[in-house]
Amino acid sequence: MSNFSLQDWYLSDSQIKLISVIKHHVKAILVTPGAKQLNSLTWMFENHQILGQVSLQDCCSALEISISLIRIRMQYEIYANNLNLINLFNSQLPEVLSEEILVHVDMDLNALRVAKLIWNNPGVNMEQLIKLTDSDIGLSIHLEKLNKFIAKQENQYYLPGRNISNHQNINWAKCWSFYD
Amino acid sequence: MLNKLEAGNKIYRYYNNLINVGWFTGYIINLSPDRKFFYIRQSRYASHLFLVEMAQTDFLPSIFKEGSGIKIMARLIQHDINGMKSIKLLPLYAERAAKSQLPDIDDVKTEDQPKEKTFNPYFSYNLTPVPGSAINTVLVAGFIDTLIHDTHENGEVKGDCLLMGLRTGLNDVLPVRIYGNRAASEFNTIKRIKDKGKFQPVAFDTQLRSKIIKIDDPEQGELNHIISYVHSSVITTMDPNDCEEHFLGTPDWFLQVQKEWLAQQTEIQK
Numbered sequence: 001m002s003n004f005s006l007q008d009w010y011l012s013d014s015q016i017k018l019i020s021v022i023k024h025h026v027k028a029i030l031v032t033p034g035a036k037q038l039n040s041l042t043w044m045f046e047n048h049q050i051l052g053q054v055s056l057q058d059c060c061s062a063l064e065i066s067i068s069l070i071r072i073r074m075q076y077e078i079y080a081n082n083l084n085l086i087n088l089f090n091s092q093l094p095e096v097l098s099e100e101i102l103v104h105v106d107m108d109l110n111a112l113r114v115a116k117l118i119w120n121n122p123g124v125n126m127e128q129l130i131k132l133t134d135s136d137i138g139l140s141i142h143l144e145k146l147n148k149f150i151a152k153q154e155n156q157y158y159l160p161g162r163n164i165s166n167h168q169n170i171n172w173a174k175c176w177s178f179y180d
Numbered sequence: 181m182l183n184k185l186e187a188g189n190k191i192y193r194y195y196n197n198l199i200n201v202g203w204f205t206g207y208i209i210n211l212s213p214d215r216k217f218f219y220i221r222q223s224r225y226a227s228h229l230f231l232v233e234m235a236q237t238d239f240l241p242s243i244f245k246e247g248s249g250i251k252i253m254a255r256l257i258q259h260d261i262n263g264m265k266s267i268k269l270l271p272l273y274a275e276r277a278a279k280s281q282l283p284d285i286d287d288v289k290t291e292d293q294p295k296e297k298t299f300n301p302y303f304s305y306n307l308t309p310v311p312g313s314a315i316n317t318v319l320v321a322g323f324i325d326t327l328i329h330d331t332h333e334n335g336e337v338k339g340d341c342l343l344m345g346l347r348t349g350l351n352d353v354l355p356v357r358i359y360g361n362r363a364a365s366e367f368n369t370i371k372r373i374k375d376k377g378k379f380q381p382v383a384f385d386t387q388l389r390s391k392i393i394k395i396d397d398p399e400q401g402e403l404n405h406i407i408s409y410v411h412s413s414v415i416t417t418m419d420p421n422d423c424e425e426h427f428l429g430t431p432d433w434f435l436q437v438q439k440e441w442l443a444q445q446t447e448i449q450k
Contacts, residue, residue: 095376098448103326103345106263109447116448162335174336177329177364179371 018059045091066178068094079158084123111142118159187273194428196349202318205251205277215239222314232269251277258352265355267408283314321383321426322348350433355409381418383426
């Protein structure tokens with residue numbers, strides 16, 4: 001990102017400011033564990049509107065990008081940085097992702113529930129997953145069904161939405177069909 | 181199966197109170213010994229190969245043999261292959277096809293070759309058969325159940341192919357593929373309406389196609405499956421002023437499907 005300036009992309013000053021807001025929160029999630037990270041995770045994944053603070057939804061509508069794209073990409077960055085963020089936030093799966101998962105697992109709601117758990121607890125391992133689901137019945141079957149969407153790193157599960165282990169060189173925006 | 185008189189009655193074109201019928205001609209291949217299953221073959225490619233399954237109390241009349249031409253009027257039924265949705269045909273009426281309705285394929289193998297001793301006007305008087313082309317017509321109406329973009333193997337979205345699940349009954353969801361450059365804009369049009377197009381009534385007057393899908397099986401290696409689907413270039417949503425022809429009566433099963441879906445939605449939101 002450092003090789004070219006944002007002005008080259010014909011963005012207005014306010015848009016550049018909004019990008020820096022998003023960047024700030026991404027950095028907080030990836031670099032600084034603690035209260036700052038928790039705050040940024042809530043900002044990134046939950047839809048709360050805090051008075052006097054610009055929300056992710058505001059940023060996305062001003063920048064004309066899909067909020068789901070940012071969130072799904074954030075999950076990928078969490079996976080790439082091998083973070084472990086259990087029980088820190090609680091959000092819904094983006095609709096593009098949940099619809100695709102439902103079609104892929106043949107409308108199996110239990111598999112979707114497992115996907116949502118991994119989404120809300122990136123870096124969760126098998127034992128924690130069993131605890132969170134209260135049972136391990138069919139868990140491995142669900143994980144196998146979700147294979148296309150899950151990434152695994154040293155026994156930790158992530159949900160970047162695409163299994164990128166074999167394909168490092170893909171255009172992330174081209175992977176999704178948004179309709180917000 | 182119906183007789184010729186009954187087959188002309190339009191009431192038999194409806195299934196679950198929605199229109200659901202297709203007419204197909206082709207050659208019979210892979211006829212099972214119990215005369216219950218066979219494939220209809222319309223060209224030398226797998227894209228024109230459709231699975232036909234007779235009803236439980238039916239079997240294929242003995243006038244049809246491996247390789248003989250057939251014309252069927254059939255219902256489109258959901259068929260699951262290894263967790264993927266496909267379509268199988270349930271014949272309502274079968275008859276011999278005219279030569280003009282049959283495709284010209286060079287390598288059709290009939291069960292017994294034409295015997296030289298019996299009279300055959302084409303061979304005896306050196307006549308030329310008329311050229312023909314296969315009939316492949318599908319009339320099917322239903323409600324949109326799911327609609328997503330197809331994806332490449334590396335996860336990127338295919339801009340020119342949509343996958344639709346077409347709800348035609350309580351337990352029937354038929355696969356529909358929408359191909360063409362307009363697919364992306366069709367997708368956006370549907371997704372912008374209320375409920376993202378869920379249960380939008382649509383009716384297709386189009387063709388049936390098949391494709392080979394390769395699946396890596398951990399035990400048996402790579403497996404090829406023939407998946408049939410309704411092929412269209414447009415999502416033909418129904419005109420509210422002109423949809424009587426698609427319905428025979430109220431589809432009573434629909435309310436239950438909708439109720440289940442709403443319950444599912446509240447479950448997901450939890």
